[in-house]
Amino acid sequence: MSGFRAATTATMDRADPGAELTFEEAVARIIAARSFQDLTDVEIGAGRAYRKWAKLIHPDAVSAHRRATATDAFAKLSALYKQKDEWRTEPWGSGDIADLFTEGDRLIKIPRSPADNDLMETEAAALRRLWADGDPRFRPYAPRLIETFVHEDDQRRRRLVNVLERQRGMGSLAEIKGDLGVREAAWIWRRLLIALGWAHRAGVIHGAVLPEHVLIHPRRRGLVLVDWCYAGHRPAAIVKAREDHYPPEVRHDRTAGPATDIYMATVLMTRLMGSRMPVQLRRFAAGCTYDAPRMRPQDAWALLGELDDIIPPQYRN
Structure with missing residues (x-):
């Protein structure tokens, strides 16, 4: 998916977890981790840390000879993250096709079925176009797309996740x-x-x-x-x-x-x-x-x- 590939090739912020690591070092850190807490800190937050690690070692972002190693590391990363309370709790809300979770000022939208990944990609593309081609004065009439990434569960089912600006008080x-x-x-x-x-x-x-x-x-x-x-x-x-x-x-x-x-x-x-x-x-x-x-x-x-x-x-x- 184009939205995800654009995200996986983004440059890492050097202040973030994993920013100064090579691919091999990142894989070693993930494989050695006993919990997701070993891969993050309180300042950056678990959700953002997960996305940064995923971009660094995702199988779609590496060369072919590293793909098997990346796949194993990505599966371990996803399993560690799934163990956290953050996404194991009940959803904040539910939409037509997705469950909604909150993380500060962010609304995390996760499709219940991987078959609906195309609809999530449609949403991301529409919001990007509104921000690129629409009159900026009217941007408050639609949510801001913060980022898009892929989450893989313990059965290796991939879901395209949209992170949107949360609309408080509405x-x-x-x-x-x-x-x-x-x-x-x-x-x-x-x-x-x-x-x-x-x-x-x-x-x-x-x-x-x-x-x-x-x-x-x-x-x-x-x-x-x-x-x-x-x-x-x-x-x-x-x-x-x-x-x-x-x-x-x-x-x-x-x-x-x-x-x-x-x-x-x-x-x-x-x-x-x-x-x-x-x-x-x-x-x-x-x-x-x-x-x-x-x-x-x-x-x-x-x-x-x-x-x-x-x-x-x-x-x-």
Whole structure:
């Protein structure tokens, strides 16, 4: 995987464990270690230490004649790390395909099945593109990708792990109980369209605008769109439990575009407002949820202007 290979060839920070070691010395240290504590210190932290050692001795990062030795050392490293309390505890949370663990300000996202490594790679690629090609002013609307690495368990199954910036103090729209009124819904809908417009201008389709993928901070009126594992014009998967949120082009043809995200955002907001949704907003929503994507709006930022023409002026913030 390209994301992992880029990580394994990174230069070691000389202040980190293993930074001044040769490959042979690193292997010897790992083989001799009785616990993972022998390979780290309290200042750097276990998670970062594991990633640094893994980059130094990973089988994919060495020449062919060293591969067997590297494979054994990597298996020992992974076994030592697995023994730590850090990832043996219950997950901090669970997503569609991954379990979530925390490490300070980091959110560690580990797929439950190695078969979903491609979705993790999709997320990493989407976030990298947003940071490279998207307008920097809108970066708070998506989590920052800190790094990507491969974790190997004691059965030598490899999982691609994404490490993201943790979103503290936020909850998902899936946690909202009861119907939202216009005042509450307006700022969420507006910020959701801003996030989608930013992504679309950078050439990224989210592909799964669902309640659990939209985090909000009600007091600060902040919004972050998470779980970019389904991004792209050809989604590799859908969230089966939310299949009725998807438009026909995804369910039938596995294609997606800006109009797909707009459809899903509209369905989401329509369901959140429920019976409290006023007539003018229902008409607005109907124009965003036609079966044919070509009949829907294609520009989220232009659609934001249309939404502002409908909602009361005092709600446009």
